[in-house]
Amino acid sequence: MPANLLVDIAWTHVTSRVRQTLVGMAGVAMGVGFTIMMAGLMEGSQIDFLRQLVDTMPHVTVQDDRRSVPIQPAEQEYGAVQMSNVANLNSRPGIRYPESVMASLRSWIPGDVAPSVRTTAIIDHGGGRLGVTLTGIDPRQEIRVSKLASQMREGQIGDLSRAPNAIIIGQALAEKLAVKAGDTLLLIGGQGVQVTSTVVGVFRSGLKRVDEGQIYSLINLAQLMMGQSGVINELRLRLNDPLIAQKIATQVEGQTGYKSVSWQEANSDLLSSFSVRDFIVLTVMGAMLLTSSFATYNIISTITHEKRQDIAIMKSLGMRETSVRRIFIFEAAIIGVVGILAGWVIGYLLCYGWSKITIYNTLTGTTVPLSIYYSPTHYLVAGGISLLCCTGAAFFPARKATRVHPVEIIRGAS
């Protein structure tokens, strides 16, 4: 059966019921429009958050640690042995030959690498004590692997070299301790080392746990606080494309033998919650599209009911049942396609409108517009699902109507 005939009949049916058709199209358009808006808003906020996260931390961190306990001498000697109180053979902390490892990594990774020393310290100030993470860095190399320089609110990263035992602290910590650049603090290290440090800068990363619990110093101060001179216990990598961090981390771990953690692995719990959120939002969007297709179901049901005589006569003239059924599927498709086109426009306008709304961002401490992500995929997926829902909604009333025996209708009319 030529498709243009079926489309002609379908077109005639939908255009002869303007009000019903417009209601159906409006239902589809609203469903598609709000779905696009929700998708843009959801993905926009997610991308914005991840961008903040990725900017704040190294993409890959190589630690002087291993994922499992090294093979013990007893295991090498005997086939079966019960182990308890396992001793670590690599008793000396730190990454061996860090300069060589960094040189090797720089030769192939798409990005840069910088050394650091991570340890813990206690700040004794104003009668109170506070545990913090102290990271010793090389300011010249640090700027190539982190955004610390751009996160400085007071002082500069290079000021670490301009004062003895200088440190940079997070803004939240500075507020908690009521200190500012130029003030001094007492730092107590793990081996009981006590050092009077000068605050030379204040940074704000946007992540509360970092701003409250992280301080930076030169590498030698961190080594002193750790009680291990010359040790480098962490290499920090920044990649040109953060999304390949997991792959690079695996390769680095394979090459160096040290535990290499990508930003994705470090935040796997957060990313997992994103997946749950995505699933929930997708379910809600699917429900919206499905609900919007009910209008189409209603219209096709009405049309098939009103057109029982036409269906009977078309079948009696020799049109096959499947062909007659396709007429009503085409009708739903016409309603769906026009509704989807209108929905795309509504979706774009909603996204544009929402992008003009500003909110206070606790991460940056500024008032920013809502992040909207514009993606053709949102339009295509919303349109595709909606079209599927519309044609699916039409299928069942169409099938029921076209199964009617023409003789029953002809006899009834007679």
Added chain:
Amino acid sequence: MSEVALQATGLVRRIEGDVSHILVNGIDLSVNKGEFLAITGPSGSGKSSLLYLLGLLDAPNEGDVIICGQPTSKLSESERADVRLTRLGFVFQFHFLLPEFTSLDNVILPMRAAGKMSEKDMRERGLELLASLGLKEHASKRPNQLSGGQRQRVAIARALSNRPEIIVADEPTGALDTASTEQVFSILREIADNGRTVVVVTHDPALAARADRRVHIVDGKIHETFVGERKAAEAAVTADVTTAEP
């Protein structure tokens, strides 16, 4: 010997249910090419049921309908639809035209469904058919802009559009006034005279008498068969000529 266009052998149509009801009860019937057959009978006698079986709109429980030599009992529903589209033309008591379409669009609908002609050829043929039935000036009108007789003539034009061998008509004049009835019946008569087979169900004995042959159905069976007035007259003339010969 005349060529058989439509043949029914042992046709039985039952309605199954708590109480089984027989609509057509073992009918054997042959209709020749170019013959005008009228089926008559009281209400509920099974004449329309027989017509629906002959037109492949319904399937018999027993027996077979042979259309132009092709048995149809083993055909699928889609194949039966194809036979209806290409070999049969239908006219019903009500016109059953698609209300949103013009007369011309309704007439060319079966041609478009068959998909064998160009759009231009279909429109030409459609206009030709409408003109032959005196409806050329109504080609662009919708059914609600036509009178009952005009609508029925459009339905006849639609039945003829695919050049079917057989026209099946169920009470085609049942809803028409006297003038329109006369007009429609004359058209059907002319169709038969032009070589097509016409099978008509009618209540009207005067109209049925103008057919070549009339079968009277009672309780789903052929009760009597009559020769039509014209055939009878032709036969009488032939007999007179034969008698007058020395």
